[in-house]
Amino acid sequence: MTKAVLYDSTMCVGCRACEQACAARWNLPYNDSIAAEERLSAHKLTTIKTFPDKTNGDKYSRRLCMNCAEPTCVSVCPVGAFTKTALGPVIYDQTKCMGCRYCVQACPFGVPSYEWNNRLPRVRKCDECYDRQMAGKPTACTEACPTNATICGDRDALVAEAKKRIADKPSQYYPHIYGLTEAGGTSVLMLAAVPFNQLGLKTDLPEEGLPELTWHALSHVPDVVTIGSVLLGGIFWITHRRAEVAAAEKPEKETRS
Amino acid sequence: MKRLTIPYYFWRAVFVVIMIAGMVATWLRISRGLGGSTNLTDQFPWGIWIGFDILCGVGLAAGGFTLAATVHIFNIERYKPIVRPAILTAFLGYLLVVFALMYDLGRPDRIWHPLIMWNPHSVMFEVGWCVTLYTTVLALEFVPVVLERFQWKRTLRWLRMVSLPIIIAGVILSTLHQSSLGSLYLIVPNKLYPLWYSPMLPVFFFVSAVSVGLAMTIFESWHSSRAFGEALEWPLVQGLSRALAVVLSVFLAMRVLDLLHRDAVSYLWIPRSETYLFWLETLLFVIPMVLLFRGRLGPHGLYACALMVIFGFITNRLNVSITGMEASAGVVYIPRWSEIAVTLAIIALGFALFRFAAYEFPIFNGRGLKHHAA
Numbered sequence: 001m002t003k004a005v006l007y008d009s010t011m012c013v014g015c016r017a018c019e020q021a022c023a024a025r026w027n028l029p030y031n032d033s034i035a036a037e038e039r040l041s042a043h044k045l046t047t048i049k050t051f052p053d054k055t056n057g058d059k060y061s062r063r064l065c066m067n068c069a070e071p072t073c074v075s076v077c078p079v080g081a082f083t084k085t086a087l088g089p090v091i092y093d094q095t096k097c098m099g100c101r102y103c104v105q106a107c108p109f110g111v112p113s114y115e116w117n118n119r120l121p122r123v124r125k126c127d128e129c130y131d132r133q134m135a136g137k138p139t140a141c142t143e144a145c146p147t148n149a150t151i152c153g154d155r156d157a158l159v160a161e162a163k164k165r166i167a168d169k170p171s172q173y174y175p176h177i178y179g180l181t182e183a184g185g186t187s188v189l190m191l192a193a194v195p196f197n198q199l200g201l202k203t204d205l206p207e208e209g210l211p212e213l214t215w216h217a218l219s220h221v222p223d224v225v226t227i228g229s230v231l232l233g234g235i236f237w238i239t240h241r242r243a244e245v246a247a248a249e250k251p252e253k254e255t256r257s
Numbered sequence: 258m259k260r261l262t263i264p265y266y267f268w269r270a271v272f273v274v275i276m277i278a279g280m281v282a283t284w285l286r287i288s289r290g291l292g293g294s295t296n297l298t299d300q301f302p303w304g305i306w307i308g309f310d311i312l313c314g315v316g317l318a319a320g321g322f323t324l325a326a327t328v329h330i331f332n333i334e335r336y337k338p339i340v341r342p343a344i345l346t347a348f349l350g351y352l353l354v355v356f357a358l359m360y361d362l363g364r365p366d367r368i369w370h371p372l373i374m375w376n377p378h379s380v381m382f383e384v385g386w387c388v389t390l391y392t393t394v395l396a397l398e399f400v401p402v403v404l405e406r407f408q409w410k411r412t413l414r415w416l417r418m419v420s421l422p423i424i425i426a427g428v429i430l431s432t433l434h435q436s437s438l439g440s441l442y443l444i445v446p447n448k449l450y451p452l453w454y455s456p457m458l459p460v461f462f463f464v465s466a467v468s469v470g471l472a473m474t475i476f477e478s479w480h481s482s483r484a485f486g487e488a489l490e491w492p493l494v495q496g497l498s499r500a501l502a503v504v505l506s507v508f509l510a511m512r513v514l515d516l517l518h519r520d521a522v523s524y525l526w527i528p529r530s531e532t533y534l535f536w537l538e539t540l541l542f543v544i545p546m547v548l549l550f551r552g553r554l555g556p557h558g559l560y561a562c563a564l565m566v567i568f569g570f571i572t573n574r575l576n577v578s579i580t581g582m583e584a585s586a587g588v589v590y591i592p593r594w595s596e597i598a599v600t601l602a603i604i605a606l607g608f609a610l611f612r613f614a615a616y617e618f619p620i621f622n623g624r625g626l627k628h629h630a631a
Contacts, residue, residue, distance in 0.1 A: 110300070
């Protein structure tokens with residue numbers, strides 16, 4: 001039973017209470033200028049993005065780590081600093097990280113941030129309030145949200161809830177749950193009134209988890225090692241045997257003649 | 258004599274300037290971190306320290322395993338005189354790659370972590386192990402040169418007994434390493450521009466590394482013959498150039514088929530910077546291939562072909578790591594001066610170390626260059 005977060009853009013009023021609660025939970029500074037940044041960074045692990053719309057009113061979209069079912073960051077990290085927990089959140093162990101930033105490069109959602117200006121830098125990302133959820137509490141953003149645009153709970157229940165909302169008010173929703181299948185499915189689900197690419201979300205993601213792509217190549221490593229050694233050893237034996245035979249025949253011929 | 262002295266002082270001055278700039282940049286990197294010494298961002302986390310220093314550095318070292326296999330495995334003895342320069346290049350190349358990695362890693366003090374904290378699902382983990390093991394193998398392949406210089410015969414005899422497994426391990430590790438640098442980009446199908454993203458990336462990286470390994474060997478032979486004041490070992494270099502033409506044709510044929518199979522041919526005609534840089538890269542491979550197949554080239558022609566392949570290869574690696582990633586990142590990455598300074602300093606260091614080794618140790622024709630000069 002994995003946990004998830006459901007963010008419903010149609011209920012979001014852009015008050016940024018989630019941002020503030022998130023900053024407090026991570027002991028990060030929060031003020032008006034940080035609020036206005038509207039993008040994820042090492043000091044802002046969730047953000048509201050505003051999409052101005054004069055006719056129907058501004059639209060909002062939230063960014064946070066999607067905590068994927070098959071996380072790319074977990075697969076690419078050479079030191080295993082990321083872990084997909086049974087509960088759902090993807091957590092990060094800063095004591096392992098050597099700062100190669102492959103996770104930042106590889107994440108299909110562009111989530112992990114690096115502390116570029118820190119001399120002992122870490123990767124920063126939302127961990128879906130792993131400690132709070134372990135203690136049975138809702139995520140900080142859920143707790144702070146005044147309109148219930150962000151809720152959390154069991155993923156299956158939230159998927160059912162999302163489907164129900166779309167079915168109940170088909171005119172109000174774009175008929176897709178973002179995160180249900182994107183990149184193999186995520187622990188963050190999103191609903192919106194418009195297609196998700198209009199809210200700046202990537203919609204060209206495969207339905208399978210990305211780790212399969214590199215695993216396919218990595219699974220050939222044992223083949224290269226075994227077949228390669230046998231082949232090279234064999235070629236060595238043949239080519240040098242040929243030279244030995246030639247060298248042995250030479251004096252023979254000389255003595256015969 | 259006068260013709261010689263001017264370039265000599267010129268290059269020495271260039272070297273000093275580059276080294277000073279490199280040291281200032283190093284200080285910036287140490288005191289202000291990656292943020293203060295690079296133009297890297299969350300949107301563009303890998304710059305030229307990965308794209309050039311690592312991807313090109315490892316590739317340009319590919320002559321080492323290509324020639325080690327040719328001479329020691331395939332037993333084509335006539336290439337023996339150029340194995341040592343190739344292995345020296347590879348060894349220095351790998352040392353410099355590790356050195357460059359210390360700049361690029363956010364926590365260089367933890368460079369050893371992949372050796373004990375395993376994640377076999379990570380291509381970067383494979384890369385880390387390959388770098389470590391192959392640098393060790395190259396050291397073992399290079400050690401005989403040092404031992405010969407100091408006449409340590411017993412150790413030398415002992416090393417020769419284990420040379421076959423070492424050489425086989427070297428070829429396999431290189432194959433894995435060259436291809437795994439391509440595999441790194443398999444995970445970014447929606448970020449890397451379609452002209453370059455392909456499930457074949459690991460194979461492309463390997464084959465193009467073999468071609469640039471051969472090109473680098475021609476490049477070095479040409480320069481060493483000038484340093485010796487001797488004629489180029491013509492039949493040898495010609496043999497290398499024919500092999501280069503064949504490898505290039507294999508590489509280009511695979512690239513064409515790949516574009517066809519992925520329905521990416523239409524991208525070849527879209528007027529945007531990726532297209533132009535793709536064509537530049539491709540022409541830098543096609544032109545030398547055609548010229549080399551036609552034959553009848555003099556030493557300068559061959560040298561020009563080798564240079565084109567080297568530049569084509571560098572363009573390819575920078576295209577994959579930088580050009581091809583910019584559009585999806587939504588930012589323009591232009592390296593900061595300190596990134597360029599570090600890269601130039603590492604290249605200059607490579608040239609200086611090669612020169613030093615070639616003078617001190619029996620690399621060319623069984624003797625150090627300083628003995629030739631005498």
